[in-house]
Amino acid sequence: xxxxxxIAGEPRSGYDIGQEFDGVLKFVWHSKPTQVYPExxxxxxxxxxxxxxxxxxxxxxxxxxxxxxSELRQWxxxxxxxxxxxxxxxxxxxALWLVEPEEARAFLSSELEYHRIRLRGxxxxxxxxxxxxxxxxxALLGLEAGVRxxxxxxxxxxxxxxxxxxxxxxxxQTSA
Amino acid sequence: xxxxxxIAGEPRSGYDIGQEFDGVLKFVWHSKPTQVYPExxxxxxxxxxxxxxxxxxxxxxxxxxxxxxSELRQWxxxxxxxxxxxxxxxxxxxALWLVEPEEARAFLSSELEYHRIRLRGxxxxxxxxxxxxxxxxxALLGLEAGVRxxxxxxxxxxxxxxxxxxxxxxxxQTSA
DNA sequence: AGTATCATGTAAGACGTTACATGATTAC
DNA sequence: GTAATCATGTAACGTCTTACATGATACT
Numbered sequence: 001x002x003x004x005x006x007i008a009g010e011p012r013s014g015y016d017i018g019q020e021f022d023g024v025l026k027f028v029w030h031s032k033p034t035q036v037y038p039e040x041x042x043x044x045x046x047x048x049x050x051x052x053x054x055x056x057x058x059x060x061x062x063x064x065x066x067x068x069x070s071e072l073r074q075w076x077x078x079x080x081x082x083x084x085x086x087x088x089x090x091x092x093x094x095a096l097w098l099v100e101p102e103e104a105r106a107f108l109s110s111e112l113e114y115h116r117i118r119l120r121g122x123x124x125x126x127x128x129x130x131x132x133x134x135x136x137x138x139a140l141l142g143l144e145a146g147v148r149x150x151x152x153x154x155x156x157x158x159x160x161x162x163x164x165x166x167x168x169x170x171x172x173q174t175s176a
Numbered sequence: 177x178x179x180x181x182x183i184a185g186e187p188r189s190g191y192d193i194g195q196e197f198d199g200v201l202k203f204v205w206h207s208k209p210t211q212v213y214p215e216x217x218x219x220x221x222x223x224x225x226x227x228x229x230x231x232x233x234x235x236x237x238x239x240x241x242x243x244x245x246s247e248l249r250q251w252x253x254x255x256x257x258x259x260x261x262x263x264x265x266x267x268x269x270x271a272l273w274l275v276e277p278e279e280a281r282a283f284l285s286s287e288l289e290y291h292r293i294r295l296r297g298x299x300x301x302x303x304x305x306x307x308x309x310x311x312x313x314x315a316l317l318g319l320e321a322g323v324r325x326x327x328x329x330x331x332x333x334x335x336x337x338x339x340x341x342x343x344x345x346x347x348x349q350t351s352a
Numbered sequence: 353a354g355t356a357t358c359a360t361g362t363a364a365g366a367c368g369t370t371a372c373a374t375g376a377t378t379a380c
Numbered sequence: 381g382t383a384a385t386c387a388t389g390t391a392a393c394g395t396c397t398t399a400c401a402t403g404a405t406a407c408t
Binding site for chain 1: 177178180181182184185201202203204205206245248249251252253257258259260261262263264265266267268269270271272273274275279283287290294310311313314315316317318320321322324325327328329331332335336339340343349
């Protein structure tokens with residue numbers, strides 16, 4: 001459905017999709033090229049997308065078919081989203097009591113920096129959106145969700161760094 | 177590492193871990209029981225956790241070993257977290273231009289409600305934390321991240337509902 | 353001429369889900 | 381006594397990653 005969503009927006013090749021997965025969609029959906037290419041062939045075989053001839057360097061862009069569009073609409077209107085998530089940054093924070101406060105601080109600082117950089121990139125992408133067409137307006141929804149989640153992670157990391165600063169060291173712990 | 181993190185906090189059985197995955201950790205890490213049980217056996221075979229005898233109803237709690245703790249510390253201090261995420265709610269928002277604004281609104285409203293309920297649950301869990309021990313203090317970091325991300329999703333959904341209300345209908349679109 | 357980037361793939365193995373199966377204890 | 385919940389598992393199948401492989405075009 002992620003591939004179908006991207007291709008519905010505008011025709012894309014497997015390579016294009018890989019770029020999106022490394023860029024905008026890194027916080028939304030991600031797959032590696034080795035999964036994308038066979039999956040595109042499968043979607044084409046099912047008639048949900050169709051090859052648009054061949055571009056330079058063996059490039060193979062796909063466009064969505066009518067069947068593909070109605071499949072997407074069905075997915076959106078008749079099925080419920082899966083809300084289970086995985087976030088390794090937060091998972092690790094549950095285990096931070098096992099390391100020295102200084103190591104915990106180092107981890108949180110590097111996460112803070114990473115998310116700040118990502119937020120800047122996300123804002124740039126938001127600027128580049130064409131809000132004149134429906135696809136661009138929907139993409140704005142997605143990017144805005146990304147921005148807000150990144151802001152949440154940044155303020156969390158800042159708060160967490162302050163909080164960890166008040167933790168006793170392992171030594172103080174055991175001696176207490 | 178998720179299993180190890182949970183067991184490091186306090187001894188747990190596969191069933192306990194399943195409860196956590198359905199509760200607190202739903203927004204952090206998730207696995208199904210059929211993956212958890214064999215994985216626990218594997219971790220025990222590797223000496224990272226150890227069985228604590230058998231409880232009522234065939235219950236098998238595991239506790240972490242010294243090796244398990246140092247494995248966790250290694251993971252935290254020597255490896256970088258994977259930042260790629262998957263969020264089906266946001267993915268779907270990228271495709272919302274394909275359905276009628278009313279259907280988009282319905283989707284966003286139901287997401288809003290879902291996240292509001294989750295936030296309430298998360299706040300209750302935060303109250304129940306024992307901040308007297310290091311494990312509880314680290315769990316507070318994780319839960320606070322959950323709270324902030326849920327708040328971000330809620331404010332996003334509210335904003336998105338207003339935004340979608342300004343979208344032209346498919347009909348207005350095609351006639352324009 | 354050489355390096356970087358564009359571009360697509362296959363095969364093996366690891367990870368994760370679905371369907372199925374079983375039994376103990378508790379609450380009504 | 382019957383339903384709900386607690387509790388653990390196996391087997392088959394589907395999804396995803398890692399390692400490997402190839403070639404075209406653009407830039408310097």
